[in-house]
Amino acid sequence: MKTHGHVAHLTILLFLFTLHAAASAKAAGSSPCTAANGSIFNLEPRPNAVTQAALSVAFLPNRAGAGLDLVVATATDQRGLSNSPEAFYVQRSTENCVADLEGGFPGISNAMGLFLPLGTPIVVADPAHDGFFIADLRFASDPDLNGVGIIKATSANLLNATNCPNGTQNATAGCFTTGSVFNITGVNNLLVEPNLAVDQRTSGTGAGDVYTVVTETVSQHDFGDTSISLMACTNADLNCSNNILISGTDAEARLGWVQARSDGAITVSYVNLVGTSEEVKFVTCAPNGAPNPPTCSAPVLVTTETTPLFKKSIGQTRLVDFMMPKHAHRLESNGTVTTFLTYDRCEVELLKLSKADNGTCPKTDVVLTSSTDGGQTWSPIAKVTNSPFQQFFSAIAIDSSTGTVNIAYYSTENDVTFQTHPQVFLAQIAPGTTLVGTPNLLTSASIYPSTTAAIPTQLEPVGLGDRLGLAAAGTGTAGQSHAYVGFTWNSVFGTYGGVSLPDMNNHLTFLQY
């Protein structure tokens, strides 16, 4: 017991030393983006601060100036900016991961009513057309309808301080050029988890088209039956196709993730729950030029995980996880495409220590597989890292300028005693290989993630939310690429009745490589 106590102390000291050393290394860097906690990426005043949870990030390198990226991030934001639970945040004046402006998204009117933002905004950059697209969920009343909203913002607009002023904005319509709502259904068919991608080509069928996927739930079965649908829209004016079902006969397909390959093919990964297993599925679609819908193959089974992670506790963290497959495509020098797919899984059987226990995963991993034949076959599932404890909320993004694959995740590996304090890591796969390099620690500090909001709100996400945002791009020259990670963090406290307490915020950090 005495020995154990000494070991425990030694490990704690080593942990603190590691943090200190890592903090010192980061301090040597010049950018606030690489500070120990990254940088808070919203403008909310600290008194009575409420929760923000990061969802996505996108950027156009050097678009705001030489060495100054135009960065747009989205988050769940409980302030209710523009009467919505979501917001966007823009860096455009200084390369410091500090938001210059923020705001809620505008409502979108059409013949069926005024559709207000309902949540889950996801942003992607469109460098080929110098702008950004954002997809989110929308809701209209009388009659009650829901749909997928798509908004377009040109870089010119986001950089125009007259149209899109600095500060916290409640009227942000000037920041955006086009907005439409599609896939409109009654609320008996609830839509969740939208995602989108833009074909970056400038020529060929489908070039520049915008694709969205969304999970549709059916109320007749307690919203248990779910499917994935895909829609194609034109880039310039968001003229969209009908939504098409792409998850085939899968009865519980969720969490679609769409990408557009460099040859214009559209690819979608998702998870399908079958009994007590979770299947990772992959669909490839050929573009037909929006507003014509693509033509899609039948879903291919990537792998089956027999320990379902859906809403299960991540070790001791008091956070819950989902299997949320995400993929990215890398164009190889020989013209072929390698597809990398990552997701969170439970390495061992779930713990259920009581009847009321929903299940705890003792070891959560971020895993990776790849395909070199368009998703027909996949490599064996491999862990991104062999680090101990919990790795979760994986995200993947390709830097097409260099061919570097970036994988971000939280890990508790440095909290050797309690395994509850996560940090943000970024692993990379070098061009031309499928091997994961040694992960980079992006936040040398760590937090306790399960604090309770001082001001509870109805739609407040728990803990760190459910994901990281990740985007990577560069000029193709070594040292001029950035991988931005949007994450949820509570190192910046709010003040409540004069008392300083942890407050969850969307943060931003990057790795320059």
Place this chain on the structure above:
Amino acid sequence: MKSLTTFALIVAAHMLLLMTSISAATVPCSSPNGARFNLEPRANALPQGSGAVDFLPNRLGAGDDLIVEVGNDSRSRLAGVDGYYVHRSSTADCSVQFEGGLPDFTFQGNEVEGFGGTTVAADPARDAFFAADTRLGQTGGVGLFRASVSTLLDTKACPNGTHTAVKSTSCWTVTPPVLLFPVPGAFAGGVFSIAVDERPTSAGTGAGDVYAVTEIADNTVNSVSLAACTNTLNCGPTIVISAKEAFQSSSYVRVRPDGLITINYVGGNASSSDIKFVTCTPAGAPNPPVCTAPTVVQKVTGAAPNPLDINLRPFLLPKHAIRAEAGGKFTTFLVYDNCQNTFAPPDSNAECLNAQVLLTISTDNGKTWSTPISVDTAAGNHLASNITTDPVTGFTQIAYYSSEGDPFQHAVQVFRNQINPGSTALGVPQMVTQTLDPLDGTETTLIPNMSFLGAAARGTSPGVTSRLYVSFSSSTVAGTYEGFSAPDLNNSITQVSF
């Protein structure tokens, strides 16, 4: 060369044996994080939460105390959801030799089962321990058990290891247990407390008597009641000591060194809560004591403890300790957790942003009380307070959790504050456990109540070092789950000499 290798191997083997011997033989009480105080195997370990602790100093030998800790235990293999953990080895440390759950017993022909809330009290004068827990059955109530030291040291009646129901029965029912405060169906009483009149049996009326107090709230009764039992558990009728408040809670009983019974509880109505104090004159159990009307110690202000942090609950459970002074006078110290900063978000209930431990003092037998002061003014949460006075030396010890070392105000350490004999001044808060412990257990649906620290201070004679034991919950010792190590909540113990 071969002989050199052989020698080296022998030396290494001896060193290994020595290390094994040391680690197996001693469990230091005062190590930086205290000691885990149960015998649960590490594979798929379930949470335990501490309840109370008491001990008999030097009862096992010089410097070797007989220690009994009780708490909540999630293991279904124990007799109940409450656990007892006993150190009785001849090695003066904090190892546990046996553990178990207090056994089921029958009341009016029906079995009553333990259901947590366990507490314990030592009786040095009669060489015994008393334990009590909540009981469920066709009739519910408080189960009161007595075990003599001779029984606790009897390896046949109380064998080493984890007790089955048969073993816990042989260990704790030599004196038949009794059901106090019987009510039909589920016992709705919340926190209860027991105390022993530790005076020598011949010292006067009530000497050796055992008292239990609880609030009772069923469809017909709503009160704080007191029961008096002889040392061998012949119990009399319960008496109501509260003043018909709309509600009562958190009753706590002590016995003054002169035999007077003192009780604090919380009573109030929808708009306010008062900490109240009652004194009772012993009548010799099973005769019930004669009690005064309650006096108000403090009006409780601030938010209801609606905790921001699920682990840290500023639970209003006042406790008091009494110190005998020269000239037959007494000083009563009362501590309680209080919400220091209340915050009312728009359209939400008021919340407690941080908790503090307050101390108030009476030198006139509870008639008047000093203005409460904070035991620890450092920023952060201070909670789960307990107080104990060493009857031999007069040192008073206040134990509590503090999150002052954690910027996230979640992880805690055990702290104490000492009041010296003859003084009513608080000392400097002193850290007892070193590691900031998040108290996040294995599995959230089984998390036991961690709002309690147990504390017991006893010495043997003035001028000789006394000892304070604090029982607490800790997650510094890991369990193993599907082959992976992960923190596990355990009832733990630490010792401080003073």
